[in-house]
Each structure stands twice: as structure tokens, then as C-alpha cells.
Amino acid sequence: MADFNTHVFSAAVLASVGAAVCTKVFNLPPETALLLSAAGVLGGVLPDIDLKYSVPSKALFSAIAVFICLTWLLANIARYSVLELSVATAAIYCFFRYPIWALFHQFTVHRGALHSLAALLMFGLISAVVGFHWMGLSEALSWLLALFVSMGFALHLILDEIYSVDFMGARIKRSFGTALKVIDSERLPASCVILFISLVAWFWTPDADSVLELGRNVQPDWKTVLLPHYLLKP
Ligand SMILES: [Zn+2]
Structure with missing residues (x-):
């Protein structure tokens, strides 16, 4: 490959x-x-x-997580305070990068x-x-x-x-x-x-x-x- x-x-x-x-x-x-x-x-x-554990998988899950964080942040920037935005963005990132990543690899070959x-x-x-x-x-x-x-x-x-x-x-x-x-x-x-x-x-x-x-x-x-x-x- x-x-x-x-x-x-x-x-x-x-x-x-x-x-x-x-x-x-x-x-x-x-x-x-x-x-x-x-x-x-x-x-x-x-x-x-x-x-799993390859550069594409980790980089892609990080990129997808960052993409979701950024789009969520831009959509909600007027509604929440900076503290709320920071905590929620960090939580969204960690959720996609770790549990979702691990779950995904359980089911894929x-x-x-x-x-x-x-x-x-x-x-x-x-x-x-x-x-x-x-x-x-x-x-x-x-x-x-x-x-x-x-x-x-x-x-x-x-x-x-x-x-x-x-x-x-x-x-x-x-x-x-x-x-x-x-x-x-x-x-x-x-x-x-x-x-x-x-x-x-x-x-x-x-x-x-x-x-x-x-x-x-x-x-x-x-x-x-x-x-x-x-x-x-x-
Ligand atoms: Zn390939």
C-alpha cells in the first residue's frame, strides 16, 4: 500500500x-x-x-474532532461565555478523539x-x-x-x-x-x-x-x- x-x-x-x-x-x-x-x-x-494507532487514524480523528469543535464554537460563540465555550469545546474534542476513536476500532478491520x-x-x-x-x-x-x-x-x-x-x-x-x-x-x-x-x-x-x-x-x-x-x- x-x-x-x-x-x-x-x-x-x-x-x-x-x-x-x-x-x-x-x-x-x-x-x-x-x-x-x-x-x-x-x-x-x-x-x-x-x-488503529496509525498516523491517518489518529490524525483524522483529531482533525474531525477539531472540525466539529470549531464549527460548534462558531455557531455558538454569541450564545455562551468564553469559559463555557472553552469547557464544552475541550469536552467535544476529547469525546471524539478517545471514546469514539476506541469504539470505532472495535468494529473495523x-x-x-x-x-x-x-x-x-x-x-x-x-x-x-x-x-x-x-x-x-x-x-x-x-x-x-x-x-x-x-x-x-x-x-x-x-x-x-x-x-x-x-x-x-x-x-x-x-x-x-x-x-x-x-x-x-x-x-x-x-x-x-x-x-x-x-x-x-x-x-x-x-x-x-x-x-x-x-x-x-x-x-x-x-x-x-x-x-x-x-x-x-x-
Ligand atoms: Zn489505504
Whole structure:
């Protein structure tokens, strides 16, 4: 399998280029590029969240905990005092980083059901729901967020599969076929839970037709925002 640094680097390259293109072509605010890049990197390390005691698992649970803390803090900053905000934020962080992390690893196996295309669908839909309902993004931007998380996730699965082929020795390692699978057929109950969560998340997602709004925002001269002007001149 590809290592953590390879996953982060590859996802960062793909997501930042993709985010720059979307921001320019769809005429989105510049901070959107940062958000979409972060979403792509998150998707790029998400499949290894089930690797207990690994950098991705600890870092992801810390990042998710910080993300939940920050969004809760921003949503409630006017309502509570600084002391209340600090105590509640610390409690939320510890809850997600320790008991939820330990509970999660009780039920997961590395390269199991979470390392599949079904999980990609689930995390993509959850991203759209979180973006719309929790982060207060527009419907179209929530779907774009989901697309970037899914894109990073797909890149991770593809990279793991590529790394399971030993090109120098021209042989296939035993892990081949375990990274990129539609569902985990060896753990069907876990796969069913993932599909069920995806179905529930689908009902909470914003209107999918909103993505068409992005099409209306496309820069009429989109070529000029992607390429330097001296390359476009005849
Ligand atoms: Zn992996």
C-alpha cells in the first residue's frame, strides 16, 4: 500500500489543482479553493481511518474532532461565555478523539468495508450533508465539497492498488484486489451498514439540481482563466 505521505501529497496535488480550476471557472470566492483542497486531502487519507494507532487514524480523528469543535464554537460563540465555550469545546474534542476513536476500532478491520467504493459513496454523501446542514454552505458548494472528498478517496484506493503491483519484479502482491473493491464481500454486514448509512444520508443531502447553478456561473471566457494569455494568442 502507498504510505501516508504519498497519499497526502498526491491528494494535495490533485485537490489543489482541481480546486483552483473550479474556483476560477465557476467564479467562486477565493477561500473556496482552500476548503475544496482540504476536502480533497481529507478524502485522500480517509480510507485508512480504520488503521488503529496509525498516523491517518489518529490524525483524522483529531482533525474531525477539531472540525466539529470549531464549527460548534462558531455557531455558538454569541450564545455562551468564553469559559463555557472553552469547557464544552475541550469536552467535544476529547469525546471524539478517545471514546469514539476506541469504539470505532472495535468494529473495523483495516482494508475492510471502509476501503471500498461503497464507502466512497457514503463519505461523499455525508460530506454533502455536513457541508449543507452543519457548515452552512450553499447547495451547489456542498455537492462540490462531496465531489472533492470522493475524488481524494478514489485516488487513495487507486494508489493502494497500484502499489500492490510490484512493477520491478513484475509480480502482483497478495494485497492486490483488496484496496479497490465495490463492497467488502467478506464482511457483508459491515457493507450493508455502509449502504444503509448512504441511503439515510441521501435523504438529508441538498437538492442535486443545484449543481446546475454552477453551470450558469461558468466564466464565458473560461479558457483565459486557465491558460496564460500569451498561449491563447494565435
Ligand atoms: Zn489505504
